[in-house]
Structure formats: C-alpha cells, structure tokens
Amino acid sequence: MKIEILGTGCPKCRQMAEVVRKAVEKSGKDAAISKVEDIREIMKWKVMATPALAIDDEVKIAGRVPTVEEVTSLLTP
Amino acid sequence: MTGTWDIKRYFGAGLLVLAAWWLVYQGLSPFAKWVTYSLFSLSPGTHLTSALEFFLYEAPKVLLLLTLVVFVVGVVRSFFTPERARGFLAGKREFAGNGIAALLGTVTPFCSCSAVPLFIGFVTAGVPLGVTFSFLISAPMVNEVALVLLFGLFGWKIAAIYLGTGLAIAMASGWAIGRMGMEKYVEEWVFAPPEAGDGAMPEEQGMPWEMRLRLGLDAVRDIVGKVWPYLLAGIAVGAGIHGYVPENFMASVMGSGAWWSVPLAVLLGIPLYSNAAGIIPIVQALLGKGAALGTALAFMMSVIGLSLPEMVILRKVLKTRLIATFAGVVGVGILIVGCLFNLVM
Numbered sequence: 263m264k265i266e267i268l269g270t271g272c273p274k275c276r277q278m279a280e281v282v283r284k285a286v287e288k289s290g291k292d293a294a295i296s297k298v299e300d301i302r303e304i305m306k307w308k309v310m311a312t313p314a315l316a317i318d319d320e321v322k323i324a325g326r327v328p329t330v331e332e333v334t335s336l337l338t339p
Numbered sequence: 340m341t342g343t344w345d346i347k348r349y350f351g352a353g354l355l356v357l358a359a360w361w362l363v364y365q366g367l368s369p370f371a372k373w374v375t376y377s378l379f380s381l382s383p384g385t386h387l388t389s390a391l392e393f394f395l396y397e398a399p400k401v402l403l404l405l406t407l408v409v410f411v412v413g414v415v416r417s418f419f420t421p422e423r424a425r426g427f428l429a430g431k432r433e434f435a436g437n438g439i440a441a442l443l444g445t446v447t448p449f450c451s452c453s454a455v456p457l458f459i460g461f462v463t464a465g466v467p468l469g470v471t472f473s474f475l476i477s478a479p480m481v482n483e484v485a486l487v488l489l490f491g492l493f494g495w496k497i498a499a500i501y502l503g504t505g506l507a508i509a510m511a512s513g514w515a516i517g518r519m520g521m522e523k524y525v526e527e528w529v530f531a532p533p534e535a536g537d538g539a540m541p542e543e544q545g546m547p548w549e550m551r552l553r554l555g556l557d558a559v560r561d562i563v564g565k566v567w568p569y570l571l572a573g574i575a576v577g578a579g580i581h582g583y584v585p586e587n588f589m590a591s592v593m594g595s596g597a598w599w600s601v602p603l604a605v606l607l608g609i610p611l612y613s614n615a616a617g618i619i620p621i622v623q624a625l626l627g628k629g630a631a632l633g634t635a636l637a638f639m640m641s642v643i644g645l646s647l648p649e650m651v652i653l654r655k656v657l658k659t660r661l662i663a664t665f666a667g668v669v670g671v672g673i674l675i676v677g678c679l680f681n682l683v684m
Contacts, residue, residue, distance in 0.1 A: 311456060312452060
C-alpha cells in the first residue's frame with residue numbers, strides 16, 4: 263500500500279502526517295508513507311487545497327486534516 | 340431511521356448549548372460589575388476600576404462571540420470547496436465574476452499555504468486572472484475573526500462597514516488587475532499542461548451532518564485555540580489604555596487631521612503579520628482616545644489583507660512585478676477607504 267501526503271510543509275500538513283502515521287499503526291497495514299512537498303509535483307495531482315492524502319495513487323482527502331478513525335477506514339475498505 | 344434520529348438529537352443538543360450560551364452572555368455585565376465593585380470592593384471612577392471592569396466584561400464576551408461564530412462558519416464552510424468555487428467562476432465574465440469571487444472567497448475554506456494550488460487550479464480552468472485575484476484578496480481580508488471582534492467591540496455598524504469595504508476592495512482590485520493584462524507575469528510552467536496523473540479527487544458529496552459539525556468544532560479548536568492568548572493580551576492592553584491613557588492622546592498622531600496617517604498605517608501594516616484578534620482590541624482602545632476610524636480600519640486591513648508570508652508563497656507562481664502590482668493595487672484600495680472614512684466621519 264502506498265500513501266502519499268501532499269503539502270508544502272504547513273502546520274496542517276504535519277498534523278495530517280501524524281494522523282496518518284497513527285492510523286497506519288492502528289490498522290497494522292504494511293504501508294509506505296511518503297511526503298510530496300514540491301509544488302509542481304503536488305499540482306500533478308490536480309488538488310486545489312493542501313494538505314491532501316493520496317492512497318495508492320488516488321486522492322482521498324484534500325484541504326483538511328482528517329481524524330485517525332477516518333483514515334483507518336480508508337485504509338481498510 | 341437512524342439518520343433522522345441523529346439530526347433531531349443534534350438539533351436538540353444544539354438548542355440546549357445555544358440557550359446556555361445566551362444565559363452566560365447575558366450574565367457577563369452583572370458579573371463584571373459584581374467582581375469589580377463587590378468582590379474587590381473597588382470604588383467607581385478610578386483608573387484601575389475602569390480598566391478591570393472593561394477587561395472582565397470584554398474578554399469573556401468576545402471569546403463567547405468568537406466561539407459561536409467560528410463554529411457556525413466552520414459548518415457553513417463544509418458546504419463550500421475550492422472545486423465548487425472554481426465551477427462557479429470558470430468562464431464568468433469579468434465584472435460579475437469579480438463580485439462572485441469576492442463573496443466566495445469569504446465562505447470557501449482557505450489557508451494561505453493553499454494559495455498556490457488554488458491559484459493554479461483557478462487559472463488553468465479558465466477563471467480570468469483578475470477574478471482569481473478577487474478571490475485571493477477577499478479570502479484573508481474579509482475574515483470572521485475580524486468581523487466578530489469589530490461587532491463585539493464597536494457594534495454592528497462598523498462591522499458592516501468593514502464587510503462592505505473589504506468586499507469592495509477585493510472586487511475593485513481584482514477587476515483592476517484583470518484590466519492591466521498581467522497574464523505574462525504568471526510563471527510559464529503554470530499554464531503547461533500537467534503530465535499524466537488523473538488522481539483527481541471525486542467530488543466529496545453528501546457529507547454527513549456529523550462530519551460537518553465536527554468540522555465546526557475543529558475550526559473552534561483551531562482558531563479560538565490559536566487566537567485566545569493574543570485576544571486576551573490585546574484586550575488587556577486595551578483595558579490599560581482604556582483606564583490610563585488620557586482622552587484625545589492619540590488625536591495628534593492618528594487623528595483625521597494628520598493627512599499622512601493613513602498611508603503610514605497601510606505601510607506599517609504590510610510587514611506586521613498578525614491575526615485580527617491581537618490587533619483589533621488595541622485599535623479599539625486607540626479609537627477611544629481620539630484616533631480616526633479610517634486610519635484604524637486601514638491599519639487593520641493592511642495587517643490582515645497584505646501579508647508578506649503570503650506574497651513569498653505566491654512568488655512560486657507569480658513574477659515579482661505582478662506581486663508588486665497586487666500589493667500596490669490592494670494598498671491603494673485600502674488607502675482610499677481609509678481616507679474616505681476620515682473625511683466622512
């Protein structure tokens with residue numbers, strides 16, 4: 263499973279990274295989390311608000327920090 | 340149906356909370372008086388009494404108002420997304436487009452770190468440059484924290500003036516930038532077709548009410564949690580000025596008589612990057628001592644509407660000349676509003 267956090271490094275992006283880390287830990291999934299911080303790379307995802315969360319190349323959340331429960335349910339469909 | 344049951348339950352709980360809020364709000368003034376005159380048995384008319392009563396009344400009042408409004412705005416914003424705003428604005432004509440953009444800028448969730456993706460998303464979808472700027476100008480400048488503070492500390496007339504002139508500046512500045520044909524000062528790569536990548540998010544629809552309410556609470560924790568120390572510090576300074584600085588002390592420096600006060604206020608405001616919460620209580624206290632309303636309003640708008648960090652972020656997509664134009668046009672707009680008020684009031 264591939265998880266990408268899109269954001270230029272604002273405080274909310276760090277919050278999201280923390281939430282995602284906890285959710286992965288909780289779900290016990292084997293996931294590689296990476297951060298995409300370059301704005302041109304981020305724009306390839308066509309998001310208009312950061313932070314955004316992409317799971318397996320698909321944007322799931324944009325422009326807000328989700329809860330741990332929400333991310334966990336996204337990880338285990 | 341669990342759905343309707345949930346809505347009824349939330350509605351009932353909401354009413355209870357609102358009733359409790361109202362009771363506390365009504366009790367603030369007697370409470371401040373009681374603490375000042377009965378508990379501390381201070382005699383009326385002294386500097387300390389006047390400062391203390393001011394603080395004890397204003398600080399909780401503004402915090403209560405702020406919590407309520409930030410929550411409501413947080414819930415309202417869950418109905419708006421940048422994607423939806425773009426859908427409204429793509430292909431709109433300039434004049435009407437500027438107006439709608441300025442209005443949408445106030446209700447669409449936006450943080451200045453999202454300014455770049457939002458800008459690119461707008462212009463590549465065919466939203467005119469000037470219309471995009473109307474959105475980008477109104478989003479930070481017309482904000483709910485400033486509106487609440489102005490309402491709480493000055494009354495609804497000044498809050499309405501702020502809202503009206505803020506929107507007018509966003510519309511007019513965006514329109515003016517659109518007229519100048521500045522498209523060539525946008526970095527070229529912005530218009531380059533994106534390579535591959537079709538991970539675009541499906542529209543988030545039918546968000547359950549539970550989540551909208553959670554977003555409202557998140558906003559309260561986020562904004563009120565961040566802002567309250569500034570607010571208390573601001574009101575404390577305000578209370579000090581209220582009690583100790585003599586009447587009309589500020590009239591010579593910030594009064595309407597000094598023509599240079601408005602441009603100076605705008606210039607001072609640009610590098611000062613503060614939230615509205617810290618600045619408005621001080622402005623209020625200064626006004627009470629004879630500073631002119633236009634000057635104070637211009638200072639506040641410049642502090643929150645023209646921020647250096649946002650300009651640095653925008654440099655990634657805009658050439659320096661366009662950023663300078665943006666700052667210049669908005670600055671002139673604020674200047675006109677400030678001077679106008681000093682003349683009229």
